[in-house]
Amino acid sequence: MASRLIRYATIASLGLMAQFGVAHAQATLAAVKARGSLVCGVSQGLAGFSQADAAGKWSGFDVDFCRAVAAAIFDDPNKVSFKPLSAEARFDALRKGEIDVLSRNSTWTMGREAALGLKFAGVTYYDGQGFLVAREPAVVSPLDFSDVKICAQTGTTNRDNAADFLTTNNVKHAIVEVGSPDEMVKAYQDGRCNVMTADSSQLHALQIRLAKPGASVILPDVISKEPLGPVVRQDDPQWFEIVKWTHFAMLDAEELGVSAKTLPAAIVSAKPDVKRLVGTDGNYGEQIGLTKDWVVRIVRAVGNYGESFERNVGAFSSLGIPRGLNQLWSRGGIQYAPPVR
Template identity: 60%
Template structure:
């Protein structure tokens, strides 16, 4: 076969693959637009991240990310159908197409991407696993938990993490498992365990819900890396790109000083980085299949990353969690976004 024919065939295959990828990549975006609502999987109820009020209105850090994606795609943060999911059901629901996006305090791991057929789009919250104990126990370190009875939720990375920690440090334990975080808390309140282990952010939420919250403390030890973020199906690269860049846009907006109350100034700005974010320069929205002003609309209607964090999790919220690692890279944290350019 001639070199020319080989080249032509290679180009033909490449074009076919590119066309197939583009077609597959538009599947979720088209489905969401045609449906007119984003189906977003969230926690069944975790203060600060995803919980409904008495009227059924959802709020929280993960909920606001759903709202941000809905704004980017549909122009309206209210066009979201929230699907509460247990830890055991969340990835199956995503793979089965019951939801378009999973925004449910889920840890990004190799095993989940390789085994479950999902992709994580970004790390929206850097977390780590810790321990909640009663102040009366006198414990001040996780290394003092030898012989403890530990409440833990199954179907999460939490269970193998704590077992590894106790085993590595030659500590004995009794495990009390539960299917939900609420059940773990109820077991703790009933005295069935001395310790609750989970992501530190979740422990803040669980402690806030205790009738005697001040009588429990979160130990300072963090025993794992828990990069939490939204997940999508692996068969839709364009949709993953959209979800990923929604997060990046929230961070870039904060870094550039663009917030929900400075939108008019951002739209009038002549600063190149702000113009690209606002959609007044370039076709960066069109490259994603979105309107060019999608990012500025997200910030206008949902806020930038700092606004979302502070109202749901920050020191003035019910949880009172300092930003720590989730501060911008330029302010001592590790949240960092590629530029829109």
């Protein structure tokens, strides 16, 4: 009798929690803290974005984003475990709760939010889709392709964009679907396809893996908008705030000149906007479940947005991708973060 009552009470309270949406609200941060680490979904290995070295240590732009979230929570960028995911598996892994956040060159689309119950927390990298082909015979545009075999990864926007673009422009083509960057590189080098299509940033990462990178070129045409960013489930507004503001904080830090190097000066700065950012004025971090010094923790661990960009994919990396659209709005780009105030 007593156990039946308890069971009814439990069922009733679970019903209420679901009804009022509190079953998961704030659950992610608590679960991450209880576990002692963040679980972050990344790619299976893409230079500059997320790649594990021989010792299994992950690095890259998408990896740094998760290290920034871990630093904000634990003051330790190493309290993250990385879960490599294919394009096809990534959103299910997030929906099923196998990861806390997906930071894996994923394009923000309406369908991925509305149909899958997910939320993109921002655009960490504005990208667009391109094509990589052999340097010879020279082709200047995808509109010049004739009877090409195009490698694209299953479960990506790229596969569908290529089909739409080439069909609309009456370009005869066949799409060869692959499941990973390894397979993409192999298929291209084995001649199973003679064109690779992916987001431009990923084409750069694929090109440096070819036996003869200089024998292929990335065409200048960009056929789509690929706003890439971190993704969370829709059911935990506090967690969404943490992930979203981690990105904004890294941008605001760059805009205000707060970097890993200038951090000691920033902590004693008298400038009002710097004080709010580093938590010597106000308690903005606490308002989202973190600490006042959350941005100091992030910048100390991974640097500001520009530092992470240049180190992983930009001027100080093997990819050498220019800032382009990912420059701050105040310097001609479109990266723009709301202020901490």
